[in-house]
Amino acid sequence: MDADAFRAEFPVCARIAFLNAGSDGPVPTRGAEAAVRQVEHELHEGRAGRPHFERLLGMAGKLREQLAGLMACSPEDVALTRSTTDGVSTVMSALRLGPGDEVLTSDEEHPGLLAPLEAARRRRGFHVRIAPFAELADAIGPRTRLVACSHVSWVGGRVVDAAALAASDAMVLLDGAQGLGAVPTNPHELGCDFYAASGQKWLCGPDGSGCLYVRRHLADELDPPWPNYGSLADPSRPSDLDPHPGARRFDMGLSGPLFAWSLESVGLLADAGLDWVHERGTGLAARLADALAERGLTVSPRGRSTLVSWSSSDPEGDMAGLAANGIVVRYLPGRGLVRASVGAWSNEEDLDRLVAAAVR
Template identity: 35%
Template sequence: MAHVDNLRRHFPAIRTVAYLNTGEFGALPDTAVSAMQEELRWQLEQGRLHDDWDTRFQQIRAEVREHLAVLLDAPPEAFALTDGATHAVNIALWGLPLRAGDEILYTDLEHPAVLLPLQILKQRRGVVLQKVPVATSEDQWLTQVQRLLTPRTRLLVIPHVAAATGQRLPVETLCELIHRHGGYCLVDGAQGAGAEPFSLAQSGVDLYAVSGRKWLCGPDGTGALYVAPTLQSVLDPTFIGPAALASPHAYTALGHHLAAETGQRFEYAASARVQWIGFHESLKFLRVHVGWDYAYTRIQGLSAHLFDQLLDFPNVQIVTPREARAGIVSFRLPHPSAEAFVAAADERSVHVQAVPNRNLIRVSCGFYNHEDDIERLLAVLRSVR
């Protein structure tokens, strides 16, 4: 317990509340905020036209890719830095060579950040969307997907961990299935990256969207898209700008250009310097001071503890499968509504999330949480019961 107590000192936001909402916004470590403040102070006093301005920034971004590479077991050059997971999903969907009549399979668990781009893609390109019903086991997922596969299936879109229900999908098995069929797999990793150990190299994932602000405890406006090396020549850049070039002057006035040979070709602008410095510090803190193995063990242990405690409440319906979970545990009550419960919890300084369209209460157990935080949540449950 000494390690978590020491870590909690670096997260002021969790000191006075039971902060069980990492799946929406991870708490910022003080080291990240200090680095961001120092950068703003430097810009204020020194300006932004120094010779090493761009060099320093590119080094920060390169180190972010290195941290992501360690986290997700992939080469750093496979990552394109984005404004978040939504941005990454859009780059992936619009960059794939999809035409009218091509079919995309997606699950009944997708976040709006995935559903909305899919619908626009359908309207503009005429692709056909096929929804895969929710399954509870790996075999059921395979059966559901196989049933919908046709000669026109080109892409399978799935969440790593479902944002609403907290269900961890059998990503590796489903990727293998779609590859045997000749298609690609796009994974929304917003609720997976940083919540559990995951190897992109071993999973076979073609495209993986990362959110920086959730389990990675980074600032808003940070994220990444992993593009498998075998797919980098297939995916077209959705946006184009100087950041995508092989070198600063690799273009002509006629519009000819030489794109970077790495995932950087899918970036279009190198901006938001302060946020990227903060994200770099957050990743470094998690890797060096927290330790990924510790974070994963702590998250898994706390979510199991919460799950077991909820079983003592006969009126609680847990929707997260115990053996297929990461850091999120979702449940519903017959009364009150999820929104009313979250409001009641907030009054007691317990922060959780409501999923109104499913009437779910979503609890995200971060590595910095205490068992006391869970007990405070259970006390709210007892009071409303």
């Protein structure tokens, strides 16, 4: 796709150097318009009975297919969640881990993984061990039942050695908040059992959207921790608690405006070509990392990803200073780092502006 045409899909990019998709991606016009159309439809037609419900189910089915297309997996392996955190919570709650079992995680995890992990540990009594992100595979031990870690670290953008994790006997849960939409994310190639991702970040969807890939045999074995109408095989017999086959048993409800926006955002990335989106975002990010390092900043260790972090004695102040210059990045509390998120919608001018303002 033509880079300027793609960028023009995101009006915010005309005003500011928007380098914060690691928190929330830029909103595409077609997503916003679709959400408004859906709200207007509901406003004027009413959310009336069966036709409304069938419409939402149809949208859910299409979105599941689109997301499966991004991950090159079957729609049956994808649950529609509300966030990465929800996906992690689902897995941590569904797995029957207990005393004597160990979950291995890393020193670069987000609260969206650590909080559900800790909540499950308190309920179930398993042991949690923390290893350095880059040494996770070597740290897997005989009691490790699950490795729960980021696909792409939110701290500096390092990419986990998924193949090395997959080579062990432990199950693997990848937190894909900084993965899906940013870098190639094929769960079969990554060899993971679970992949939890966000819709609002690199997929440019609404807040409160996300998905969870679950390896087929595990999906069929695990009970849904929060069953609901759509996650049952037969909602007319709810007390049977018979879950829907596949990952749909982990779905977290229906929303017309949210699905309408998500369908357009994911469709836009698919139209642009996912390989192109990945190549352009990671290529520009590598360029930014080089430019900052050449000018003397300490760039955190990173991989082929869309995140670039650098050390600062006043990260919060630097973020505010950049914002005053129309450049949106974030700082990472407690880490002494400022982080830029570079997407396929970014351009060289955004990067030049950031480099000029960051290097003082």
